[in-house]
């Protein structure tokens with residue numbers, strides 16, 4: 614099934630759910646599937662991997678290296694940016710900062726964990 618076919622099916626059955634929450638879930642799924650890949654977004658991990666795997670001769674000039682990196686980055690496929698999602702990890706009370714972000718491992722006071730605020734360090738949305 615293609616993405617377009619899935620969107621069509623979701624739209625067809627969205628009105629037949631009889632439940633507000635289920636109808637909202639259909640809307641979220643339709644929106645997620647309708648999002649087009651961002652042509653200017655690439656994977657940081659894939660870019661670093663491509664650069665690390667480059668074969669750079671010792672006599673290559675800085676200009677040639679920059680050009681080579683540009684080519685490697687320009688041929689990477691576009692990706693759809695996804696929001697970072699994490700959770701607060703509650704630490705034993707012997708630590709002064711008693712919760713840490715599951716994404717970046719920064720430690721904070723428990724008040725952040727209680728409020729479900731995004732991580733102040735990496736912006737990760739907490740669920």
Ligand SMILES: [Zn+2]
Pocket residue numbers: 714715716717718719732733734735736737
């Ligand atoms: Zn974080």
